[in-house]
Amino acid sequence: MFRVNKITVAMFVAAVFLSFEVSATPFAYISNQLDDTVSVIDTAQAKVVDTIPVTGKPAGVAVSIDGRYCYVSTPEAKGFAVVDTQTHQLLKKVLVSDGALGIAVAPNGQRIYVADWYTNSVAVVDAGSFEVIKRIPVGQSPSGLIVSSDSQWLYVANRLSNSVSKIDLNSLTVTETVAVGQHPFGLTIDSRGEKLYVANVQSDDVTVVDAARMKPIITVKVNMLPYATTLALNDSRLFVTNQDDGSVSVIDTKTYKEIALIPVGEKPEGISTHPDDRHVYVANWFDGNVSVIDGNTLKVVDTIKTGEGSRAFGQFIGK
Numbered sequence: 270m271f272r273v274n275k276i277t278v279a280m281f282v283a284a285v286f287l288s289f290e291v292s293a294t295p296f297a298y299i300s301n302q303l304d305d306t307v308s309v310i311d312t313a314q315a316k317v318v319d320t321i322p323v324t325g326k327p328a329g330v331a332v333s334i335d336g337r338y339c340y341v342s343t344p345e346a347k348g349f350a351v352v353d354t355q356t357h358q359l360l361k362k363v364l365v366s367d368g369a370l371g372i373a374v375a376p377n378g379q380r381i382y383v384a385d386w387y388t389n390s391v392a393v394v395d396a397g398s399f400e401v402i403k404r405i406p407v408g409q410s411p412s413g414l415i416v417s418s419d420s421q422w423l424y425v426a427n428r429l430s431n432s433v434s435k436i437d438l439n440s441l442t443v444t445e446t447v448a449v450g451q452h453p454f455g456l457t458i459d460s461r462g463e464k465l466y467v468a469n470v471q472s473d474d475v476t477v478v479d480a481a482r483m484k485p486i487i488t489v490k491v492n493m494l495p496y497a498t499t500l501a502l503n504d505s506r507l508f509v510t511n512q513d514d515g516s517v518s519v520i521d522t523k524t525y526k527e528i529a530l531i532p533v534g535e536k537p538e539g540i541s542t543h544p545d546d547r548h549v550y551v552a553n554w555f556d557g558n559v560s561v562i563d564g565n566t567l568k569v570v571d572t573i574k575t576g577e578g579s580r581a582f583g584q585f586i587g588k
């Protein structure tokens with residue numbers, strides 16, 4: 270009896286542990302703009318395990334820090350969709366504005382920020398009530414958004430103003446604006462909140478900005494039409510999607526030198542780093558798939574078929 274019970278208990282514990290491991294698997298949420306869907310990738314299996322209908326030409330993606338919700342901007346539906354990451358069901362559609370594009374969620378999970386391309390503003394949305402708290406004027410055609418890890422600052426790429434705005438999230442006001450390259454789009458901030466990396470689409474470069482002082486540190490040349498950026502390997506490597514030559518530039522963040530150019534699919538756009546801090550996922554618009562890069566070897570190790578017009582602009586992988 271004692272032996273049977275021990276085995277039973279051991280099996281139960283193992284089952285619970287396995288269940289926890291499965292449920293804790295990070296998922297990547299890829300907006301397929303031409304399909305009006307979001308592909309859910311199980312990163313452990315390296316395959317799409319679900320496809321969620323999301324109308325309104327889904328574009329930007331932001332996953333809450335606890336991995337519970339995924340927010341997807343829907344420009345043609347004038348707002349964003351809320352996806353339950355446990356059930357993979359569409360929970361709600363939120364109306365915000367006509368030009369909803371870039372989207373970010375504060376690490377504390379309390380607010381969602383949506384860039385409005387047409388009204389040159391950022392909407393601040395309460396994550397509980399989904400009510401717009403305030404609209405903050407910024408530069409022309411705001412696109413990429415990134416929130417600091419302490420939820421104190423929001424950075425906004427103003428594409429047609431060739432600038433980045435810094436917003437104090439306590440006062441909800443712009444405190445500083447810095448000039449960068451031509452047509453900035455995607456943004457990344459390092460884990461310490463010290464350096465901001467800005468992909469400048471038309472000048473084919475990345476501006477590195479001192480986030481505290483809002484002063485440019487250096488401009489790094491990459492390839493054609495850089496769209497978005499992400500950091501990996503303890504912030505030592507910056508990965509940049511180059512839309513027009515189907516590649517990802519890898520920059521050493523200490524020397525600011527390009528150390529590799531990795532071929533991926535056609536028209537790479539969104540890029541995000543897995544919680545393992547090693548694998549980088551790239552959404553390829555024209556090919557309708559996702560390339561997975563090993564940050565150590567700097568090689569593509571997987572290609573995952575998703576949907577038409579895979580864009581995934583933002584932080585699209587859950588923790």
